[in-house]
Amino acid sequence: EDVDGASDPADLAILGQNHSSRQAAATEEAPGPWEHRLRKAGLPPAMAASAELRELAGWLQRDMIQENPNVRWDSIAELPGVKRVLKESLVMPLRYPQFFTGLLQPWKGVLLYGPPGTGKTLLAKAVATECNTTFFNISASSIVSKWRGDSEKLVRVLFDLARHHAPSTIFLDEIDALMSSRGDSGEHEGSRRMKTELLVQMDGLLSCDAQVFVLAATNLPWELDMALLRRLEKRILVPLPTCIARACIIETVLPRGRVNPSL
Template sequence: MSYSSLKIAHHVRESEERKATERKRQLLYLILQHLKDEGYFETAQYFTNEAHLSNQYQICDNIDLPTIVQEYESYYFLRFQKYPKICKKVVIEDTKKNSLKKNNQENEMRDTTKSRAITSQSDVQNENKVHLTKSLGKTTTNGNQKSPKHNSSLSDLDLVVLPLTSKGFINIHNNSNQNCLQDSIGDKLLKPLSGCSTYSSEWREFAEIISKEICVTDLNVHWNDIMGLEEAKRLLKEAVVYPTKYPELFSGVLAPWKGLLLYGPPGTGKTLLAKAVATECKTTFFNISASSIVSKWRGDSEKLVRVMFELARYHAPSTIFLDEIDALASHRDASGEHEGSRRLKAELLIQLDGLAHSDDRVFLLATSNLPWELDAAILRRLEKRILVDLPNIEAREAMIKHYLPPIVIERPALLCELDYELLATAGYSGSDIKLVCKETAMNAMRKAFSILENSESGENLPDMKLKTITTVDMETALAGTKPSASHLAPRYKKWQHEFGSS
């Protein structure tokens, strides 16, 4: 064989090896992407570490592992007129079963003998430790010994022992890695989407869009954090909390409500109540807005609405939160309404009607600042309609005490001497009161800003004495900040009288 022939053969062999390596790498990334698509994120992380995969490559948009398997099955059927058998059940013969059973018994006997030997050896070691402790002058009480501060065996292996309590492991080191681990543990773990009946190749994109709107983090808003609104909190507990905790009490005529509308002036705490539901009710919380289910493509909006309710049933018990529902379900007889908007409302009504006549543990929570803009069919399906009105005098006084306590800031000292009962004026919403308190505190801090601008450094900032906030300062801020929703209160009262259901 000539030199040129050997060179060509060498290049062909190298080309085949490169193709095989490339094929292996593509297969690994296909498996990784398939694990992520199915929701096995922890398995995907272990697989990434073991296979030494990086973020340098990603799967193309039109390629996935199920599609490749499906195309292979189609090719196999066209060629051999039958579908391939990719997996088969492993059958263990009786002889193999007997041999395995015998080996297991022998291993159990060996392990028992070994464990007894280890137990006796550990007892001897414990006695030696007791004698060693006494010889070093250390005393013990009731046989309970404190472990040395530095364990040589653990320090050599670079291991960290975390004490276990009823709430889990205690974090004794404040580093970023463990903080991230705690955050990930605190998040909700959702079921893989592959188990949902609608999660097919056709609906995969819609299911992934809706799944991104599931709130998996703890919003840390509790019922006690909301001042006032006792009636709204009571009805939310009856609609969501109690049916989940005591399902045997809610059947027949006592079946839980399926839909609830919170309406009222802006800034009165409607969204805050929804956050408390997400925190306290322990249900899967879907935070849906108009951008989540409205698409520019024909027919996609209706499919998103359907997939949203299907996923809510799959992750039940669940709560669907529709903020500003009037943007999605206004009157259908409005002039100039687009066809796509009517189809979306029709699908929403169909899903809500099916929800009302089923035993699915799915609850719809909606809010609106313009309840008179809602369609009558939507109002019929929202069984409870609660007015979240402006806070009463007790709630306003509690809010001012919360935002402006006697000691606002310790260093530099910012103090308050206020007549809270006098300052709890009517007409202000919760957000208005927060804005007034912020403006009052900012007026007292402006002196610190002028001093800092004239000084070279802020070293004397903790020792700075700020002006004490008085009732006159708060009244000045109230005069400069007008209420934003007091003029709408009569209209909400009138609508409540006509359509309310609390």
């Protein structure tokens, strides 16, 4: 700060306090990887220059996970095959990008599908924990707007934010609510434009080197648009739990010593 003309002792005392505060802040413990990533400049320059885009980005930033979900693979019972494929397709490329080049480039889109309640969202949180990336937890309410043109703008801003905060993962929960098959005569024009914009943005991920991945989940894969399925290159079935998995879930949920032995 410029101290020229600060001849009043009270002013000098205030400046001294401010200087001490800055020194104390500088000596604080270094932030962990999650905190360091979240302190990165919040918006790309082009987005920061537009009041409208800043407002839209503010809506989406509420869905950024701002702390480690702390969901480990061990927290999820069974599903060894699903975990292995998720590690190969999302975790390993982010940890060892030098090995995933050329013909070994990772998939940019992964779809988790299966019956409700099988752990698809929990698996997504485990990916966020293991990858230690910016994680956008997006649902239909995040990018669907009643205002004309805002839905496709929100989709565009979402992917711009993901590139800016790369490496990042965009998790689209219940994607069937967003990307059902096109061509229905009763479909609203705004819905068609939003779907087209989402497909265009996913195409953009395939043609750029940014470490941005799309992870989607649905209970109704047969209702998804075929163009979207082509872009979600890897599709993983999350089945109902086996008897062993159900026993593991019960042991985890119910505290030991408080359950009737007959159970």
